[in-house]
Amino acid sequence: MQIILSQLDAIDRYLEQHQLDFLDFKLEIKDHLATATEELMKEKEIPFEEALLLAVEPWENELQVKKYWLISNERLFPSFVIQRIKNKVAFHYGVVFIFAIIAAVLFSKYLNENQTVFKYSVGFCGSVYFLLRRLMNNKKVKTSYRFHFDYFYMPVLLVFAWFFVFQLSFVYANFIGFLVLVNFPFTIYYFVKHQQFIKKYNLK
Incomplete structure (x- = not known):
């Protein structure tokens, strides 16, 4: 007995109800649940709904939603996501x-x-960051890579405030600038990983 498209959509909705919107993690768990559900349907000869309830039992703790201060104080994440990132x-x-x-x-x-x-180095890195952010925002795909990419958005804004608006103390301004410079390799890495994920699954 093979799972059909509408049943895969049901698994999708179940995961979305548990705040799992990072597509790379969502596809991983969806694959596990689909495989387990299909096996239970064959072994126990039960309908999809009943098999899915059995398949998700081992995932109940991992899919429990909660806040975690280091990641975000504004939204909930499944425990599985918190552990992974x-x-x-x-x-x-x-x-x-x-x-x-x-x-x-x-x-x-x-x-x-x-x-x-x-x-000029800081300005270059900050400008590249905003350019890549704009390119990334043209696609609505949410991934953990995109989350990490956006993690230092505020320091980049502070750098531009330093350049064009405020006169900050020298050491503090240097610290903010170096936040951007040191973060720049992370920026490039997560942008590339996000784009590779989109290309791999042909997402738009």
Whole structure:
């Protein structure tokens, strides 16, 4: 007994009800549930609805929605998503902030004469970020890669405020600038991974 399209749609709706909207994670769990449901339908000779209820039992804890302060205070995530991305978020935050602080202190002490090159470098990275963000927003596909890409949106805004609006203290301005510079490789990586995911599944 093979699962049909309407039954796959039912699994989709079930996962969406549990706030699972990162498509890369959603497809992974959907595949597990579809396979388990199909096997239960064959083994126990039961209808799809009953088989799906049995298939989701092992996932009940993983799909329980809750907030997690390190990821977001504004929305709920399934426990499965929190477990999968919290270590990446912690690593992302840790690397960017530690290297930005060290670089800002060293720069303010020893490299003041390169302030113009520094500003242009930060401006370039910030401009590329906004360009990639615009390209990414042309497609409504939500992935964990897109979430990570957007994680340092606020520091980039602060950099442009530094350039065009406010006069911030030198060390603080350097720290904000280095946030953008150190985050730039993460920006490129997650943008590429997001685009590869879209291409792989032919999403529009």
